Amino acid sequence: MTSGEAARELLREFPVVDGHNDLPWALREQVRYDLDARDITADQSAHLHTDLPRLRAGGVGAQFWSVYVRTDAPDPVAATLEQIDCVRQLLTRHPEDLRPALTAADMEAARREGRIASLMGAEGGHSIANSLGTLRGLYGLGVRYLTLTHNDNVDWADSATDEPRAGGLTAFGREVVREMNRLGMLVDLSHVAATTMRDALDASSAPVIFSHSSARAVCDHPRNIPDDVLERLPANGGIAMVTFVPKFVLQAAVEWTAAADENMRAHGFHHLDTTPEAMKVHRAFEERHPRPVATVATVADHLDHMREVAGVDHLGIGGDYDGTAFTPDGLDDVSGYPNLIAELLDRGWSKADLTKLTWKNAVRVLDAAEDVARALQETRSPSHARIEDLDG
């Protein structure tokens, strides 16, 4: 049996739990939720990284659908509700393939039924508008993780990609974490500053996740996890779900992206500008400086290191498909996971280790968060703390 065949066989039994997929955002931006215009029962590779045939080919068994909204949106709460509505519409349209899931037990039920467990994660504290009531509302609508920040700081937590302000979590930020523990909503530390990671690990009584982050020791980018934080995962019980985004995982791509962004700014454009004029400048840059290409091996290098530092019980996968312009060779879209598993088999990872990476660890974390929540709800009522009271 080739390692590719072995990978597929393994994924049939223990499919991938992916921590982060931005299909809802792509549907919002591309077609304003016109789901007929992007029928995911058919091949959508011309527009999307994600559709049902490719999820099936990729051996995906559970997906945290991101209900991300922009941090500069004038209406982050409203937009988040619309993103949740989009996920619900997808679930209503595709009951044969997608199974609504709120708990670890739901995930296992989906695996038995051969459907893809569909969970939701909100990407950034801006989605709760400094309100624990709104946080509980999102939980009530099925959101099972909140990434504490996106690319910008929130009032109560520092982002990895913004200027330090709170120095980690504020008092209200710690209260958010405690309330998430009480609810059973996973604390997601992707995107946050290392100071926030450490503060959240101190404050959380439940396992945390990194829904889509890799190792900073392998590739020095603020979106990745420093070793001292990875080392804390065994005590916490949480998982780091490796991401594939080339500009985070490949050092040459980090440097190339920095140069490309600088080039855009030198021409008077914002580095994320995608207007035709801006793209023309970008293409000219790319012609002079070929874009470095990440591969399956690049991602496997991160996993090797993360296994070394955090241990095999504290790993997972979070591809960030449809949330990134570029993907590594061999992991081009959601059908690519078997290539990663095959690469790890070739590197000598055992089947037992791989089933933890793909399925078991993530289910264990959600299950543990539910246990913590049940225990906390015995003694603690919903927090009505307000940011102005705690942070002054």
Add this chain to the structure above:
Amino acid sequence: MADLQDDLRPTTAAGGLDDLAGPYPEEAVVAAESYEPVSDPDDEPLTRAHAILAAHPVADGYNGLPWALKRLSSYDLELGESIVDTDVPRLRSGHVGVLFWSLHLPEGLDGDRAVGATLEQLDLAKSVVRTCDEGLRPACTAGQVADARNCGRVAVLLGPAGASAVGDSLGILRQLHVLGLRVLTLTGVSWASEAGLTRFGEEVVREMNRLGVIADLSGASPQTVRRVLSLSRVPVLCSRSAARAIRPHPANLPDDLLAELGAAKGLCLVPLTAEQTGPTVRDVADHLEHIREVAGAHCVGLSGTYDSGAAHPQELGDISCYPQLIAELLRRDWDEADVALLTWGNVQRVLRGADFTARAAQQRREQSTATIAELDG
């Protein structure tokens, strides 16, 4: 188990899904003909009022308790809380069986702040119910209201919320419904204004019908009222409207609209507020009589409006006072059947109609993906 039977009735009509004769099943309206009296006509009016209310408790269409509790550091609704007008002992003395909890926001909140504040209101309401599970029970459907009653609990329904809560988005409307929203007041937004309903506003009403969210038209412009009456396949309600012929107030309904509301089997819930109805029990009874006359006995109900900041008529100072009001109506020779419709029957009919229509509509109609930009330009 009259309630359980009541709840089943609409389902028996489900054979004709594709050609519902009227906007909602008719048969609930004729229930009064089979009414069996529960009080002794020779008893004092107040004694009779208690007997009737024990069998047909009050479905109170508007109450602001959760927000009144916000200023208290601690409270015990089961033991009694004199700072507010609503607590479990007084709900029991007043024979209240259903409370609609208002989610209306302070003036001036709109856009994302209105959506976020509504999520907070829903959360607060649920947390108050949880602290009081011996007395209160959350309910969404007519069936759950019946269940609550059979368990000796007051059913709490969430709404009305203001139209700004839905952030001009049908997706948000759907998520608020998931969180329990049951009534939406169609005023104060671009798509439901003095000028009436826009095309998007009409789509909101259709989506509300599909979900089972009831339209509240108190304070809506006559244009909006008329358009919703013709469009909605579920009876509507006016959560806080009295008779303008008796007392001029912008939210009180003129006779022509009352008659149209009655013809559409909608519901006018009369607020027990001095401002809208007048300073005495007799004033409130005058409104109820007038509305019964103009719109019909099937179209009048009660909305205490307690804990919302309003001043109440004398003798109706808190939620325990419903027997005094019912006694006044009995003194005016209301028959028991009409009292039973006023307190309980009419609201149950509207809830059942909304449930029925939603079940039927969800078979036939996909959720709407229309946007305000598409429809209103």
